[in-house]
Amino acid sequence: MTPTVTLTLADILEARRRIAGVADGTPMVPSPHLSGLAGQPFWLKLENMQPIGAFKLRGALNAVSRLPEGTAGVTCCSTGNHGRGVAHAARARGLRAVICMSRLVPQTKIDGIRALGAEVRIIGDSQDAAEAESRRLAAEEGLVEISPFDDPAVIAGQGTIGLEMLEAVPDLSTILVPLSGGGLAAGIALAAKAINPRIRVIGITMDRGAAMHASLRAGHPVEVTEVPSLADSLGGGIGQDNALSFPMCRELLDDTVLVTEEEIYGAMQRLYYEDRIVAEGACVVGLAALAAGRLPPLDGPVATVITGRNVDMGMFTKVVTGQDVVLGDMVIAGVPYGA
Ligand SMILES: *Cc1c(COP(=O)(O)O)cnc(C)c1O
Numbered sequence: 001m002t003p004t005v006t007l008t009l010a011d012i013l014e015a016r017r018r019i020a021g022v023a024d025g026t027p028m029v030p031s032p033h034l035s036g037l038a039g040q041p042f043w044l045k046l047e048n049m050q051p052i053g054a055f056k057l058r059g060a061l062n063a064v065s066r067l068p069e070g071t072a073g074v075t076c077c078s079t080g081n082h083g084r085g086v087a088h089a090a091r092a093r094g095l096r097a098v099i100c101m102s103r104l105v106p107q108t109k110i111d112g113i114r115a116l117g118a119e120v121r122i123i124g125d126s127q128d129a130a131e132a133e134s135r136r137l138a139a140e141e142g143l144v145e146i147s148p149f150d151d152p153a154v155i156a157g158q159g160t161i162g163l164e165m166l167e168a169v170p171d172l173s174t175i176l177v178p179l180s181g182g183g184l185a186a187g188i189a190l191a192a193k194a195i196n197p198r199i200r201v202i203g204i205t206m207d208r209g210a211a212m213h214a215s216l217r218a219g220h221p222v223e224v225t226e227v228p229s230l231a232d233s234l235g236g237g238i239g240q241d242n243a244l245s246f247p248m249c250r251e252l253l254d255d256t257v258l259v260t261e262e263e264i265y266g267a268m269q270r271l272y273y274e275d276r277i278v279a280e281g282a283c284v285v286g287l288a289a290l291a292a293g294r295l296p297p298l299d300g301p302v303a304t305v306i307t308g309r310n311v312d313m314g315m316f317t318k319v320v321t322g323q324d325v326v327l328g329d330m331v332i333a334g335v336p337y338g339a
Pocket residue numbers: 054056081082148149178179180181182183184185233234280282283307308309
């Protein structure tokens with residue numbers, strides 16, 4: 001399968017011009033603790049510092065900025081952060097935004113979207129149900145649907161992160177990217193490999209409901225059952241009709257790695273106590289894979305993207321104080337950090 005749209009570095013450079021001034025560059029900071037653990041310089045790209053608390057502003061802004069005058073409005077499905085990005089971008093253009101999400105989305109993310117003036121629809125127990133609703137709205141109300149990951153403008157916007165990472169640390173050898181629908185990984189890998197074809201890009205996700213991982217293994221998009229996870233932003237399928245993020249991930253990712261909920265729990269503690277960062281479970285899958293020894297041998301500077309900070313603080317507090325966390329029918333037994 002070849003992608004019907006072919007994105008290039010030029011699209012990412014154009015995205016950078018379009019989003020400048022709103023989703024500006026974020027810091028890339030070294031982590032002494034993680035460098036010690038990795039035996040290589042380890043860098044954190046702090047997308048948790050974006051105005052909406054997550055990188056998704058980049059892709060959403062790029063997509064919304066390209067819509068023609070007279071657009072009736074926009075809609076999307078989301079695990080929370082894409083919706084917030086779309087809401088922010090739509091408000092800036094005075095457009096109506098309707099964000100469709102499942103009941104798995106934490107309340108803090110819903111509140112953040114409403115605060116930006118968007119309409120919120122909570123539909124069903126999966127990202128698939130939310131997607132069906134945003135398709136219906138697009139068809140019936142003439143709204144433009146913006147996919148969270150399978151959209152060239154969204155992928156190009158996320159790709160601007162890859163540019164900044166290599167500008168900050170030109171000798172990066174491995175990038176660990178939290179992986180869900182693959183827009184982030186596809187964009188970063190496209191940018192990074194255009195600059196340095198030898199760089200290795202590894203997608204990392206939770207082992208329960210890892211849609212892109214399963215699809216890459218199968219060679220075509222496969223459906224997975226969506227279950228509650230500490231990495232709620234990584235939930236959902238990749239779409240049976242995936243046109244771009246799947247073929248791009250297949251071509252550009254060197255590997256995919258899975259981590260358990262217990263490993264994510266420990267990595268949230270690690271990032272908090274060692275680097276003093278409050279982050280979502282989705283952000284720490286790279287650290288989790290490192291700490292659990294699941295990464296291939298590292299041969300030079302490594303970086304991961306701290307993708308967002310929009311974590312439910314009740315749950316976050318439980319994790320960092322070592323208490324039990326209930327995820328649907330699964331209980332993660334509490335462990336204090338370092339125990
Ligand atoms: C969306 C999201 C991801 C994954 O991005 P994809 O493009 O869907 O792979 C990772 N982390 C956070 C916080 C997100 O919101």
